[in-house]
Amino acid sequence: MKISLSWLNELAPFGDDVAALTDTLDDLGLLVEGIERSGEGLEAVIVARVDKISAIEGADRVREVSVFDGEGQLTIVCGAMNFSVGDLVPLAPVGAVLPGGFEITKRKMRGVESNGMLCAAGELGLEDSADGLMVLNSIDGASPGASFSQSLGIIPDVIFDITVEGNRPDAWSVHGVARDLAARMGLALTLPIAQTQLPTPKADGASAKIEAADLCGRLCVAKLEGIVVGPSPTWIQRRLSASGMRPINNVVDASNLVMLEMGQPTHPYDLAGVDGGGIVVRRAKAGEVLTTLDGVSRTLGLARPGVGTGEDDLVITAASGSVLGVAGIMGGASSEIAASSTSVLLELAYFDAMAIAKTSKALGLRTEASARFERGCDPRIIEAALCRFVDLVKLSCPSASLSSDLVILEGETSEPAKIEISLAAMNRFLGTQLDAAGVATLLEPRLFSCQVDGDTLSVLAPSSRSDIRPMPFGVADLYEEIARTAGYRAMARSYPSWSEPGGLSIQQQLRRSLREICVGLGCSEVWTPSILPDKLVDLAGIVGPALKIANPLSSDESTLRTGMLAGMLQVAQRNLERQRSDVALFELGTVFVHPANMSEPRLARTAGGSASNTVLPGEQERLSLLFAREGDDAKTAVVAWRTLEASLGLEPLVMTPVVAEELPLGCHPTRCAKLTSASGALLGFVGEIDPALIDASGIALVGERRRIGWLDIHVDLLADVGQIPRRPLEAKPISRFPSAAFDLAFVVPNKVLASTLEAALVQAAAGPLESIRLFDVFRGGQLGDDERSLAFELRLSSIEKTLSDADLGEVRAACIAAAESLGASLRN
Amino acid sequence: EQKRELGALIHAAQEQLTEAVSVRRGGLEAKARAQELEADRLDLSETIDSQVRPALSRGHRHLVSQTRDALEDVFCAMGFSVADGPEVETDWYNFEALNIPPAHPARGMWDTFYLDLGEAETVLLRTHTSPVQIHLMEEAVQANSLPIHAVMPGRCFRRDTPDARHLAAFHQIEGLVVDRDITFADLAGTIETFTTAYFGPDIHSRLRPAYFPFTEPSAEYEITCTLCRGAGCRTCSMTGWIELGGCGMIDPAVFEAVGIDSREWSGFAFGFGIDRCAQMRHQIPDMRALIENDLRFVEQF
Secondary structure, three states: OEEEHHHHHHHOOOOOOHHHHHHHHHHOOOEEEEEEEEOOOOOOOEEEEEEEEEEEOOEEEEEEEEEEOOOOEEEEEEOOOOOOOOOEEEEEEOOOEEOOOEEOOOEEEOOEEEOEEEOEOHHHOOOOOOOOEOOOOOOOOOOOOOEHHHHHOOOOEEEEEEEOOOOOHHHOOHHHHHHHHHHHHOOOOOOOOOOOOOOOOEOOOOOEEEOOOOOEEEEEEEEEEOOOOOOOOHHHHHHHHHOOOOOOOHHHHHHHHHHHHHOOOEEEEEHHHOOOOOEEEEEOOOOEEEEEOOOOEEEEOOOEOOOEOOOOOEEEEEOOOOEEEEOOOEEEOOOOOOOOOOOEEEEEEEEOHHHHHHHHHHHOOOOHHHHHHHHOOOOOOHHHHHHHHHHHHHHHOOOOEEOOOOEEEEOOOOOOOEEEEEHHHHHHHHOOOOOHHHHHHHHHHHOOEEEEEOOEEEEEOOOOOOOOOOOOOHHHHHHHHHHHHHOHHHOOOOOOOOOOOOEOOHHHHHHHHHHHHHHHOOOEEOOOOOEEEHHHHHHHOOOOOOOEEOOOOOOOEEEEOOOOHHHHHHHHHHHHHOOOOOOEEEEEEEEEEOHHHOOOOEEEEOHHHOEEEEEEOEEEEEEEEEEOOOOOOHHHHHHHHHHHHHHOOEOOOEEEEOOHHHOOOOEEEEEEEEEEOOOOOEEEEEEEEOHHHHHHOOOOOOOOOOOOEEEEEEHHHHHOOOOOOEOOOOOOOOOOOOOEEEEEEEEEEOOOOHHHHHHHHHHHOOOOEEEEEEEEEEOOOOOOOOEEEEEEEEEEOOOOOOOOHHHHHHHHHHHHHHHHHOOOEEOO | OHHHHHHHHHHHHHHHHHHHHHHHOOOOOHHHHHHHHHHOOOOHHHOOHHHOOOOOOOOOOOHHHHHHHHHHHHHHHOOOEEOOOOOEEEHHHHOHHHOOOOOOHHHHHOOOOEEOOOOOOOEEEOOOOHHHHHHHHHHHHHOOOOOEEEEEEEEEEOOOOOOOOOOOEEEEEEEEEEEOOOOHHHHHHHHHHHHHHHHOOOOOEEEEEOOEOOEEEEEEEEEEOOOOOOOOOOOOOOOOEEEEEEEEEEOHHHHHHHOOOOOOOEEEEEEEEHHHHHHHHHOOOOOOHHHHOOHHHHOOO
16 A cells, blocks of 8 residues: 555654654554655756757657747757647756666767757656647746746655554555554644544435345445536546556545545445446346446356355346445445546445455455455445545535435444453463553554553453454454554563474475485476476376366376476576486475375364365375486496495395286386385385386487486385384394305396395305395306306304305305205306 | 375376477387386386595585574574465465455555465465465464474575566564564664674664564664665665664464464564575575576686
8 A cells, every 4th residue: 555655744744764763663563564755856847938949860760859048048958749849848958867767968979069958757757748848838927947846836756655554454544554654653643633423323314225135334425416527626627646656536535535545445326327226235146247347247246266155246236236346355346436436326335345355366356445344444434434535525516416315235344353351361472561551552543542550451342353253263463453553573582492393204304304315316406387288298197087276377287296307407508408317316205195095085174173074185205216327227327226225224135026916107117126024015116217208308428328227115004113124223232253154146047136136145144144245246158148156255154253265155055055946056 | 194195296297208209209109218218127126325426525405495594593593483384375374364355455465376266366385485374373373382483495486587686485583572572672683683693793684664564663774885885885775784673573363363462462574585684695686596597606706
């Protein structure tokens, strides 16, 4: 909301220290988002008369203009075309500094020396209403050499752009802001005194009817005769402009000014356009269509997602039934004030805030009026607003008179909240040391009334503060009001402590370990999108039915990820494109599972923790590593996995090749293994990316082979020590006797996994086995195509003795026998 | 059971891949591909660790996760535990339980992504970490385990077009204290403790009245401008202060929604952007650098 300092200063002597005022407004919760200065920097600008206009040879965009500045003739080169000889225009002479710091200097353009600048409104920091120069012929007192700003009566002003918070309905008006500011600064507030006396209103009559008393708490209909539609006084126009509203005519401007000043929207109708001479507020019929002032056809009374049933949409109709507008939001065109209007029907209403909010949201239509109604207007300000409206209209239209046919109808309004607080409890809660008088000093200038009874303070909120809830919640609202008005910055601070220790959960600690291990593996952490663009979905696919965003920012970016592969491939591709050869990445994050893919879908809970029927997607925490450096392949991923396994102290998991129906999306069908625990829990996959996918992703890899290593782990499962057990905590004793090692090389059919053979050897050597290590894999030579040689080093030791040759021989023999039982043979 | 779930996932995935591959490769003979893949077959257990190129240098943590850890550490040292919560929420947890009824004008503060799942506009991507507060309080009520002293970091989503200061997906950390006799002064003191602990001893905090439906009194909290250290610069519009986040005393309506007796318990909550914190600390002109994942950026941290 834009408020000018000159306007505020008319209500109380706030002064001109803009920085201090801004700071005070901020501290009151009236956040100053911006400060504009208008009418400054115009001191040097004068009025000049155009005496001669001539073309400059070879230039069709500028002309040479000779002006009289009150003392002599000046030559100016000017690009505007909207003026002629004899016109009075603003002249910024050489040396003038215009708003925005632009300094006028002598310049040569097209061979002609220009001795100043003729100005458009925008160049002077004024409302930019028309193209070209300001033409000042019609301004009284404008003569060559006269001060421009004096001629126009422009006074330098400051405009505060204030953000009004949702719980400050009182501050949606200049008077409200001034009241709050004056109270803080200890200044007396002087509001305009009403000249108009209202006739005694009737509680019924043909001119007004409420058919939805629950949503229209009050309705005042007044009629004004003798209206002559014309322009408003300049000061009203200027105020509206400064507040960002366009001046229209004296009736509409008066309505708008009342809204800005007092926060009460009013709606003037041309009485001749109101069929039957009266209006009705009623609920819209389901599917009722009307065209609003902005020319848009709008349908009311229908249910819309998230905005309710639509049955609280309100319309204003003429007594005869024809629809005039959407109540509290926007009128229709038929009854608009026109130049020919002679009688006005003024509607002043109090509408239910939520009803207006819902309709406004449903229609996607927010106006100055709806913004105020949906925050909650003051239902008791209607009479004062009417008086002010009549006073303002009369300024430009003395013939206007208020008809005695004034109707004010009462619907349902809630009473202002009455709150009882204990001063001691309040001081404890806020950390303040205020007595009753101190609290009253804060609240009473803001129209709260206070009564003290010992420690109990009874407070009646003003009708302008619908945000203050009744007891018991209202206590918190009142605490806030007291804290706010006392000033948050002035409040005491204390430092609470408690006996419970802080810290991270097992899974949170695990996350940190995982990140550290991944970084140690040379991988850098990335953050890829949770909402995938279609091109990535098309590239790498998603698991199961897509989880789609109903209202995506852009239609080609609407699918929740089911894995991290697509996003990470894209990151790899981009970095490789930038000639990075060291692309090794990891990401730890959430992926989503469609409920259709879950055996037991996650059910939402509602109030009180009870289950509802709303089904939610599953969420899994995933760790993925991608290795795209030169030489990286499935084996890199295997070593990464082994490092993770060892660093986390896991009981070894089993790595088995995946069969076709187990293969995860995007993985290499013959170079991928699954990782399962002894209990059969599937922890993840290790291997390579499908070469077809690498080709499709446009990744250009260094080296001959298109290989990218890939490791994908379910972190939630990893955190579950029941499913993925850890090695025992107890330390294993180290043998003090020398250990002995021997190597065994076997020729093994390809179909027997190295890990299978290794497991058999471990079992055969169990007891004395200290470690086993595959150290050579050999293919070719004398060996057949379907076999290879695998060489292991076994290290044995005993905690009790030095192992003898016989002991070693026994183990060796057992190992060979175990290998042979798998179809392997000892290699010579 | 989890196995069955995964099995189904994998099966569906395989089907999709087969289809995708056949489309992408423009009908490359399935046979040729099968042969090629078979020739490429690898027994992963043949991997010899010492033959795989060792990583000679460490990788780099993402700035956001580093910042998150650093923030968690400060709060843990202050006695907070750390809580997680789901990224997909219902309207109840994200809004209604937080005293934001449907169509409430305050909903305009959070542009929301809704999922195309179930009834329209019931399932959404959380717009803030505050729903975790509701989960924590509900759980504590059920387990009779109040008080709560927790921070809740996590990823949130808002339907905002990304720009230099906003991302549609971003990270927040939120704190919640529910205990006996917790006061507004405790809130201000806790925020000051955190501010000096995290940003340094010459960076302080102050509160300014604000409005959030789930807290009353509510405040924005500002810290000494980390660029000019309070002297006044363009970043802080010459005020010496920059806005960090929101905070306030838990609104009694929120306590009522989760079944906590606000005569016995009081509490406060505060929250701010982790990404924003990182942006301020490292003077990153455009926040979108955080999601570009350019290694030249990532490896600076």
